[in-house]
Amino acid sequence: MYEAVHAYPDGDATVARQAMTAARYGYDGIVVRTRAALEPGDGGGTRTAPATDPDAIADEYGVDVVDAVEIDADGPAAASGAVGNRRSDRAVVCVVGGDDRLNRYAVEESRVDVLVRPNAGSGGFNHVLARAARDNGVHVEFDLGPVLRETGGNRVRALADLRKLREIVTDYDAPHVVSANAASHLELRAPRELVAVAEEAGFEPEWVREGLRAWGKIAERNRDRLSGDFIEPGVRRGRYETER
Amino acid sequence: MKHLPKHLRPRWRYLAVGIEAWPDAAIGRRAFQRALWYSAGNLLGDAGSADAGLKLLSFSFSSGAGEAVVRVRRGHVPEARAAIGCVSEVDGDPVGIRVRGVSGTVRACEERYMGRAAASSTQRDVAFEDAERSAVVRGDARDVRTESGYVGAAAFDIE
Numbered sequence: 449m450y451e452a453v454h455a456y457p458d459g460d461a462t463v464a465r466q467a468m469t470a471a472r473y474g475y476d477g478i479v480v481r482t483r484a485a486l487e488p489g490d491g492g493g494t495r496t497a498p499a500t501d502p503d504a505i506a507d508e509y510g511v512d513v514v515d516a517v518e519i520d521a522d523g524p525a526a527a528s529g530a531v532g533n534r535r536s537d538r539a540v541v542c543v544v545g546g547d548d549r550l551n552r553y554a555v556e557e558s559r560v561d562v563l564v565r566p567n568a569g570s571g572g573f574n575h576v577l578a579r580a581a582r583d584n585g586v587h588v589e590f591d592l593g594p595v596l597r598e599t600g601g602n603r604v605r606a607l608a609d610l611r612k613l614r615e616i617v618t619d620y621d622a623p624h625v626v627s628a629n630a631a632s633h634l635e636l637r638a639p640r641e642l643v644a645v646a647e648e649a650g651f652e653p654e655w656v657r658e659g660l661r662a663w664g665k666i667a668e669r670n671r672d673r674l675s676g677d678f679i680e681p682g683v684r685r686g687r688y689e690t691e692r
Numbered sequence: 693m694k695h696l697p698k699h700l701r702p703r704w705r706y707l708a709v710g711i712e713a714w715p716d717a718a719i720g721r722r723a724f725q726r727a728l729w730y731s732a733g734n735l736l737g738d739a740g741s742a743d744a745g746l747k748l749l750s751f752s753f754s755s756g757a758g759e760a761v762v763r764v765r766r767g768h769v770p771e772a773r774a775a776i777g778c779v780s781e782v783d784g785d786p787v788g789i790r791v792r793g794v795s796g797t798v799r800a801c802e803e804r805y806m807g808r809a810a811a812s813s814t815q816r817d818v819a820f821e822d823a824e825r826s827a828v829v830r831g832d833a834r835d836v837r838t839e840s841g842y843v844g845a846a847a848f849d850i851e
Contacts, residue, residue, distance in 0.1 A: 461844030468846045497820045498849040597780040633844045634788035641777030648774040
């Protein structure tokens with residue numbers, strides 16, 4: 449199972465600390481949403497503090513570290529430009545939703561992997577968006593962060609939004625991911641705790657685990673696509689078969 | 693009062709809980725118990741909270757790390773786990789919290805899951821982002837003090 453986290457400078461813990469905590473909690477990997485936190489492929493030539501090489505961090509703690517980016521734009525036009533720029537160098541591309549136009553843009557753009565925090569601001573989600581998300585393979589994020597950290601009315605609203613989103617998304621079988629949106633190692637929760645909390649909120653346990661595993665599947669598929677051997681689905685560069 | 697016949701005594705499960713916080717956090721036993729009950733009351737409601745129990749049996753915390761044994765009524769462990777997962781701060785100090793394991797006796801709980809953290813912490817100056825900063829070192833963890841509060845780093849970042 450994977451968890452998608454924020455890291456320093458966007459959050460209060462470095463990638464290495466998040467990886468260390470995630471390894472202890474039993475995750476297979478972390479998806480780092482903060483673009484500035486990782487420099488893939490710098491080869492670890494000069495050591496910096498905090499560490500920014502995903503492969504070195506992954507080796508040290510035994511969890512996968514996935515380089516991702518969260519695009520938080522003002523509108524679809526700006527988001528579209530950013531997606532085009534980032535698609536070729538990041539394994540997971542997320543678009544922050546939270547307003548109707550951005551939610552709509554994200555689910556209709558097949559280059560986007562995940563629409564994160566669709567309910568954060570004034571944004572709504574409906575059957576039209578769910579169908580588009582399914583057709584374009586855009587995962588919809590279920591953000592458990594407010595359930596874990598908010599109280600009172602904010603939490604009630606977050607729970608109500610999650611329930612509505614769940615009803616729409618499961619009805620259309622749109623792909624989903626689940627995350628606690630941790631900004632520091634203290635906000636991270638182990639998978640069993642997340643499943644238990646989500647179960648209290650009315651989710652099926654297996655469905656939540658599937659949502660946690662989905663991050664890893666997205667990363668695996670996109671790494672394959674970004675590798676030089678990939679031409680298009682089903683077509684790869686390599687040695688042809690010599691024996692039949 | 694005379695104690696209950698065996699078949700009427702409540703059956704318990706004991707949850708070993710690991711706690712983590714920033715080094716300057718001061719978390720007391722009473723505050724942690726209050727946070728547990730508050731979280732259970734909010735998530736499970738009064739009835740669910742009473743069912744789960746969530747009584748704190750033992751608690752230790754110093755310089756950013758701690759552990760606790762929480763007593764839960766048998767059959768309500770999933771709800772209790774959810775309530776524990778929702779403890780995000782104690783007295784305004786953010787905490788990381790996790791259930792290390794569940795046992796049928798306090799003794800098994802302590803033997804199997806407790807007393808492994810609690811590495812003593814020391815203060816040290818470290819290089820972080822091209823500057824010398826003071827950090828609190830606890831095991832592999834390095835909590836670096838910056839202008840805007842602590843940043844959680846790891847030994848791997850700094851050495």
